[in-house]
Amino acid sequence: MIEEQKSAFQSRVERINARAEEASKGTSRRSGDTIWHRLSYPISFIGAFLLGVGAVFLSRYIQFQMIGVPGDPKAGSQDLISIVLAMAAIFLISFLLNGRQKEFARTSALAMMATTFTFHNAVWAYPDSFEQVYGPDWVEMVKNQTEPSSIRLFSIVIAFN
Incomplete structure (x- = not known):
């Protein structure tokens, strides 16, 4: 009985050593672990940022179609409405992601806030394009x-100038 236990123990030690040798020979690549697979996570942040920017452009377009040119532009109501719509979009994105990847929702939120407060710079840069969409x-x-x-x-x- 003791010989059987010793041989079983010895075979177990040999298996462990064999696995350790295989592991030390080199790292095995996982299947599907390509450069595109590894880049998909950082690239998805760019997509989330563009989603946030697009949400603000779309919300401004919907606002324009619904109310036209605001009557009292000094009240800042357009920015407030854009922020509310952006927050609604953030909640929707968080709901669709089931709370799993909140960093993408945060990236979209950052993009929405930045676009809300700097949207007019695009109007100054490309007035002809905006005239075609929103009107002169x-x-x-x-x-x-x-x-x-x-x-x-x-x-x-x-x-800033």
Whole structure:
């Protein structure tokens, strides 16, 4: 009985040593572990950021189609409505991700807030394109309220030039 136990123990030690030798020979690559698979996680942050930017552009377009050019542009209501719509989109994204990858929802939220307060810079850079989508009156209203290369926090414009 003792000989059987010794041989069983010895065979177990040999198996463990054999596995250790196999592991030390080199790391085995997992199947599907390609450069694209490894880059998919960081690239998804870019996608989440673009999703946030697109949500603000879409919310501004929907606002324009619903109410046209705001009557009192100094009230900052357009920014407030954009923030509310952005928050709704954040909750929707978090709900769809089931709370699993909240860093993507945070990235989208950051993009939405940044786009909300710097949207007018795109209007200054590409006024003809925005006139085709929103109309010349809306573009003129945005240009009257803001300056190029600035941040607009509700009705306060902070210029950087």
